[in-house]
Amino acid sequence: MERVLENIRARSDLNAFITVCDEYALSRAELVKKEMGAGRMGGPLAGVSFAVKDNICTAGIRTTCASRMLRDFVPPYSAEAVRRLEAAGAIMVGKTNMDEFAMGSASETGCFGAVHNPHDTRRSAGGSSGGSAAAVAAGLVPFALGSDTGGSVRQPAAYCGIYGLKPTYGAVSRYGLIAYASGFDQIGILAASPQMIGDVLRAIAGRDEKDSTSKELPEGALSGIDLTGDKPLAGLRVGVLKDVKGLGPEISQALVSCADRLAVLGAELDTYELPGPEALGAYYIIACAQASSNLARYDGVKYGLRVRRDDLDEMYNMTRSEGFGEEVRRRILLGTFVLGRDCYESVYLKAVRTQQRIKRQYEELFGRFDMLLGPVTDKCAPMLGEASNRPLEAYESDIYTVTANLTGLPALCVPWSKDAQGLPVGVMLTAPRFGEERLIAVAEALKG
Numbered sequence: 001m002e003r004v005l006e007n008i009r010a011r012s013d014l015n016a017f018i019t020v021c022d023e024y025a026l027s028r029a030e031l032v033k034k035e036m037g038a039g040r041m042g043g044p045l046a047g048v049s050f051a052v053k054d055n056i057c058t059a060g061i062r063t064t065c066a067s068r069m070l071r072d073f074v075p076p077y078s079a080e081a082v083r084r085l086e087a088a089g090a091i092m093v094g095k096t097n098m099d100e101f102a103m104g105s106a107s108e109t110g111c112f113g114a115v116h117n118p119h120d121t122r123r124s125a126g127g128s129s130g131g132s133a134a135a136v137a138a139g140l141v142p143f144a145l146g147s148d149t150g151g152s153v154r155q156p157a158a159y160c161g162i163y164g165l166k167p168t169y170g171a172v173s174r175y176g177l178i179a180y181a182s183g184f185d186q187i188g189i190l191a192a193s194p195q196m197i198g199d200v201l202r203a204i205a206g207r208d209e210k211d212s213t214s215k216e217l218p219e220g221a222l223s224g225i226d227l228t229g230d231k232p233l234a235g236l237r238v239g240v241l242k243d244v245k246g247l248g249p250e251i252s253q254a255l256v257s258c259a260d261r262l263a264v265l266g267a268e269l270d271t272y273e274l275p276g277p278e279a280l281g282a283y284y285i286i287a288c289a290q291a292s293s294n295l296a297r298y299d300g301v302k303y304g305l306r307v308r309r310d311d312l313d314e315m316y317n318m319t320r321s322e323g324f325g326e327e328v329r330r331r332i333l334l335g336t337f338v339l340g341r342d343c344y345e346s347v348y349l350k351a352v353r354t355q356q357r358i359k360r361q362y363e364e365l366f367g368r369f370d371m372l373l374g375p376v377t378d379k380c381a382p383m384l385g386e387a388s389n390r391p392l393e394a395y396e397s398d399i400y401t402v403t404a405n406l407t408g409l410p411a412l413c414v415p416w417s418k419d420a421q422g423l424p425v426g427v428m429l430t431a432p433r434f435g436e437e438r439l440i441a442v443a444e445a446l447k448g
Ligand code: GLN
Pocket: 102, 103, 104, 105, 127, 128, 147, 148, 149, 150, 151, 152, 153, 180, 287, 398
């Protein structure tokens, strides 16, 4: 464990961690060792260290959401996913850096500064779970938890060259995940191998009484699938996204070569088309609406920052203006606006209808296919600063990931190739609800 902590310190240049909990990790490691020695703990995660995105609550360890609002917030309880991992013997070593309240695509809107990509430290590690992705990609921890509301696990995984799973909505308890847009938020997993993704998923998935949206998984959904033999994917019908405009050549090439590989493994391929740009609009309208309501709780009274003023309204105003950064304020404003009387029907309800339509489109697609192959992003990791300078472009870059959140479907980023500069390129596999094990098995088969 000392070595793990040393390695983390040695890579402080990445700014991947907000808090490293040395003492906690050392004492947990001691305890787990004892339990393992006594035969009371075992299994694939016993003694494995992991990191947790800083919007996931950890009892007694501060959880900031990379926001001035929660800079000193120490939760009295742990998220259910963390609790289950600890029960399986995994050892939490720290809390990872992110975009403020998970709003962003580059891990640079948080109050602790930007995360740097281990493949090129001048570049973004992606967002908003950039700290978790950088920590895994740099080999500091074998896996990390992130959260994915519109792509925040898969996109940083793609930029950092690792696996990133967004589970089916409801497959993993959201208890203790600080809400951004509760209808989309899911805790996800970042790891360097599909096998590790599977081990972690099996530990954290399933119904939790404390989250009414969590689901009992269908029988056998977590028992693992072994795809071996000459043509392990024989009979698997895979839809490959039709070539789209605006996709970087290195991404298109990765899709072609991944599709070729799937065919060699026996899969039957055909093409499908993306639902269209309105998916992105629907995502941002609904996500901001939910965020504006979720973030109303930070008023200087119950949690976090309070800017003291004699007048109550002034206290609310000052607390919220000083506590939230620019991107979060922009989204609260947008969300409040679309929920207002003038926009509710014409904008908000229209977005909800669009979401319903996209859900139906995907149901139809999964009548024809067992799995979909598409890009995660349209290009490789951008230079730091690019996303914050052009917020609208940053929103647009989420076009390939948000559909899984709008539909609630599981999706996995698979690191596939490198561009000419050696930057990682990922591809995305999407499955029907609770098809996680199949995603993991196909990713394993693709590894060869
Ligand atoms: N980039 C998207 C957003 O800013 C996704 C964020 C996320 O998944 N947390 O909303």
